[in-house]
Amino acid sequence: MRLISKYGLALVQLAFVLMIFSSCGTRKSMVYLQPDSTQVNTVFEQYIPKIQKNDILTIAVTAADPKVTVPFNPLSSLASGNMSQAVDLALRPTYTVDGNGDITLPMLGKVKIEGLTRLEAIEKLRTELSQYIKDPGVNMNFVNFRVSVLGEVAKPGSFIIPTDRVTVLEALGMAGDMTIRGVRHNVTLIREVDGKKSVHHLDLTKQETLNSPYYYLVQNDVLYVEPNKAQINNSKLGANTNIIISIAGLLITVISVLTR
Template structure:
């Protein structure tokens, strides 16, 4: 990123990802007296031979946000969380828990915060993160950085908002990109690094070369058969 006169003023709080339908949330209820949290934290039973073993899943209870933006919590019932940030959802759940527990605590994290990096990077792929604070530069770093053939001035970001795909462009050669509302990523974002013209031309040349070789081989074979 080349320095310029831009003042870096991006605040993560301005662009905190919002909870969306199909998100998977890990939610744990805590309190000074752990016994009062039992009804709010799921416990699974598994069968082990002739014995039924209780396995405490209080550290990993997960809830999927339905198409209406709701989750179903034990005792509390249906709670609408879509459109809220993680901290806003925590406060909403704490307010409901306060009816049953004195000074409850709520730990919540995204369990499926995924970003994908494709195109001209060293290691393209999808990355599932245990946190939601991730920047486009960090995502590219996880993918091994751009190759020398990647276009740095026109990186594509694909984001789904309200069920519709949006495409945004980021110029990584300019410092002002740090002020972009898309510098911080949201869950399920896709980053695509396009190849430069030289790489595109090489790809075309490679394809044409194969065709030429195939045609030449065919001609040589035909001539060989006719001159026997």
Template sequence: MLRLSSIIGYVFLSLVILSIYSCGNRKELVYFQSDSTLLKNTFELSVPKLQTGDILAISVNADDVRATAPFNPISPYQGSTGNIQTSSIFVPTYTIDIDGNIDFPMIGEVKLEGLTRTEAIDYLRKKVQVYINQPRISLEIRNFKVTVLGEVNNPGSFPVTNDRITILEALGLAGDLTINGVRNNILVIREINGKKDEIRIDLTKRESLNSPAYYLMQNDVVYVEPNNARIQSSKYTQNTSIFVSIAGLIITIIAVIVK
């Protein structure tokens, strides 16, 4: 029969092998590892452009408030008694249609598709100043959001209030990758004018900072795939703990017998 020391040795060896197998490789975990890649300044080239289907909140302001009334609809709301108690100014929204236009008050159709937010503001200001002296335009993209899925700590969709967001900021909103997330093959799914595109990015390399997916666009989806350890662990069922308990019991019985 097996000696107790032999059994303990087998168990210890199995644990060592398991721990070695499960340990992550540094090259698989560390972001932006040193290499000779030259980083490019793509900031100005990565400003999101307005697209068909974008929802824009636009308001017009000026020193003469009454002159802006045609551009800023007023919405009366009902009080608890059913009477109109007051009026509240809200920011109207406009959806860019399939032809790239919005229907703006007093002006009519205005083509904004393909413009950046800043360019759209300047363009609308020129249109509005025909009616108002020195108008100020506020424009916000209401449907600018990114979605992060997969092996992150807090997956979900996140609204973006700035003109742009980097993939690092999006992953930060999602709580960063889990230890089981594959860092060298992150997928970004991007749709522009109805056409979907897939971009792969390797965050373990500095060259990822030059990727066209480094700056995300509205409605981008970022997917982090699981590593082999996560895939293997998903094959286990709830009965695994029972099997482990039975194996422990068998080892204990053998240990008692061989004493």
């Protein structure tokens, strides 16, 4: 009985030790943006997303006299003073950037905006509208500014961004942050521009990543967090691990009954 008890206890201890070592990691592999001599000089203006083909935009024209904007806001007649801001935004017309990089607006016709930032496109539309409206205002927002976060994060998925400014860390935050099993020094970014995909790797344990041209995301970016070696090894064991734990539990129960 004592021999069985010793073997059972040893098995439980071994399983416990394996579980601890399979989930632990060093500070160097876990902490974001560890201090070093890097001079952080990230400027968002250097990496502002540009409008691309197939982007979907909401555009609303404003002026001191709302009546003169009616021809440029096809659905504005549906709005009323009793509608909430959310409903008003939902009623705004959307415009898709076509294969030539143009949008087609009432009265103005086709206007090329591909390759412009949102603010540059707004200024171009204001210039075009000035021939019809005095001091026009333009409100433009992306509808399809979406980023996806996959892999070892708490809540993987795709996220609609209300603005055109989002960082890698902000996107990870929306996905609930990396799990302890995520590899922080090799996060993969997949980006598509003009139909061409490119792959980039970011080391989030180093401050120099803040200076990367890929620190700020653009529409349709995909972030992938790969699992660490412990997680891969655990997945190899798979069902066998569950079986071992079940057997260990059964042995503990039997041993406790026999040694009473």
